[in-house]
Amino acid sequence: MAKFEYAPAPESRAIVTIRPSYGLFIGGEFVQSTDGSRFKTINPSSEEVLAEVTEAGEADVDAAVRAARKAFDGPWGRLLGAERGKYLFRIARILAERAREFAVLETLDNGKPIKESRDVDIPLAAAHFFYHAGWADKLEHAGLSGGSGQPPKPLGVVGQIIPWNFPLLMLSWKIAPALATGNTVVLKPAETTPLSALLFAEVCQQADLPAGVVNIITGAGETGRHLIEHPGVDKVAFTGSTQVGKAIARSIAGTRKRATLELGGKAANIVFDDAPIDEAVEGIVNGIFFNQGHVCCAGSRLLVQENVAADVIMRLKRRLQTLRVGDPLDKNTDVGAINSAAQLARIRELTQVGESEGATRWSAPCTLPERGFWFAPTIFTEVSQSHRIAQEEIFGPVLSVLTFRTPQEAVAKANNTPFGLSAGIWTEKGSRILWMADHLRAGVVWANTFNRFDPTSPFGGYKESGYGREGGRHGLQAYVMTGATR
């Protein structure tokens, strides 16, 4: 037994009330489905059923889009930016006040550690609403109005589909800019993580948001397809897999619908021989094991300079042995559950591929719980660019380690991927940071850090990681008719 065992330190579930079943949030109210069905959402750390939710059918989606259109043509469309800002501030305040409740709910539904929902997801989500509340009455200064000095015109009804990895945070990245610019929203959360979006609907009611400005329709792929294909939707915003992103792009081709897509990644985390080694190891760990590796911009490839590779890998393996894998509601847990059986199967499949391709597998020794979906943090060394585990997004706590000799080779390997979402550079040499950042084909480049997000900082990718940016002034662009004013 270890000298210093940390006793269980569970966060209480009592703060959140989960209803046995949920309808759809349309026109400011929770309503029953007309043509949909029902499905269950579970806690992936225990497989316990949390609630029954509705799978919206085509008629339900139509009702939601109509409600959004009515709100856009009606009260919301006539509001001054400053008034829209007040609603966003109110929503932000309520999120901040109910932060603990949201954090516990997010951990229950998603499987991520309470430490992360409490310290990262919920604060960033509230920050997004606070930030965009500030833009609502200053849009004429966003440089999007063609020099007219007037605020740019919103697009109308936006259909938004978000993934399961950061449910409330992804919701805030979508809804906050849409509302700030004067649009109305129909949002579909992921089928495995609907609960924080449904609680957010209650926040909209609590904030007295006019009916139909935000509509939440739960469901899976079919519901999403109905939303994307609906002729009443002016703009589509999607975050998820590249595969589905391509399907969406094909679906809307030839229509008036605009789209922004934030898709997958296979980011290179690049460690040079003059890196601050201990902090670089923390950055590697954060890059791929934060949120169990369910991060589009995860540093899933470690590119380490050959002359320090052995030392870095030794330190990394040693560090992984202090990662605590277990009950997500325990405040000392570092790595939680995999979000679903399907995702776990995919991770296992690709890890098996890695072994058969000839890479060397090492997993952190840990005791995994019996029930639930779990995967031990894993490292593959001796990986080459032509291995599938260096090319395909695993979306789990699995790191592929490659080496390089020169900065030029690091850039070439980092860019040698259809993706281009993010990258990390670890070196004490400032001039090299600037040179690398210039040459890396990635929408987000982190220097001596990783996975740092801020509402002011535009986020998005190159190449098959999608197009469009979220956050900052650039992120507003997707939600307005650039150059046209009211």
Added chain:
Amino acid sequence: MSSTTAAVNARELLGVGALTNASLTRWLHGLPGVDHVGADGRAAGLTTRSIKTTSKAWAINTAITMIDLTTLEGADTEPKVRSLCAKAMAPDPGDPATPQVAAVCIYADMVPVAVDALKSSNIHIAAVTSAFPSGRATMAVKLTDTRDALRAGAHEIDMVIDRGAFLSGRYLQVFNEIAAIKQACAHEGTHGAAAHLKVILETGELATYDNVRRASWLAMLAGADFIKTSTGKVSPAATLPVTLIMLEAVRDWRGLTGAQVGVKPAGGIRTTKDAMKYLVMVNEVAGEDWLDPARFRFGASGLLNDLLLQRQKLATGHYSGADYVTID
């Protein structure tokens, strides 16, 4: 050329024929840099650990056994030092099961008093020497200071490095001073075994984390048994990030040489919560081999009473107050 044991070992470790300031500089400046933001982030991340119930009870008792109970005031007198020693032996008169502290930490001229006061216990006497706290005196004075403490019966010597010399790059001078005092500890003690040497880096004056790393490695190379953050007379004294860097240094030193050097944060650690943050850091950065009074100490005075209050609360279920812990 220095002929201390440390110098001989250092030449071998560095792979040089002569230990010069240039060779020491190359070696120290070749250590990996510390990213300040990253180090602060790692230290902050470790403070999110929630230590409750049985682990909290263990941490409180362990922290008590790691305390160097300290009085380092110009106004110290014999009765003051006797009072400190009595507290060290019986921290909580209401609970004789309370563990004793590791040592008392006092000025060298008070050592005879402590020797007498602690004679029925195993508590060590640590004396601050080498012109503590400033370190601004000749080497002859610093050595005499140290020898006096050893001859009077100190088990442990807490010396200060010459920060002026360090900051102006005279690493060999800093090395030689530490090595000479280490040699005195080995030969001039009165307890049979060599006195153990703690080297105070005064991290608040070193300012950068890179300097803390370099000073840690220099001290260990010169023979330190413990590296210590601060005199407690300069602010900032001990901080979590600085202690993190020192824990990384002792961890990596053992990896390189097999020798295990201890760490002592001192100054500014006032509450049980603070102490537990340090223990978590020791546990997760250096490893549990350092969770022992032989390898980790707290330089503190007020901390002991907060630990006792928390200990009483765990035992009785309610929080008492300042009237239920004794002053030292």
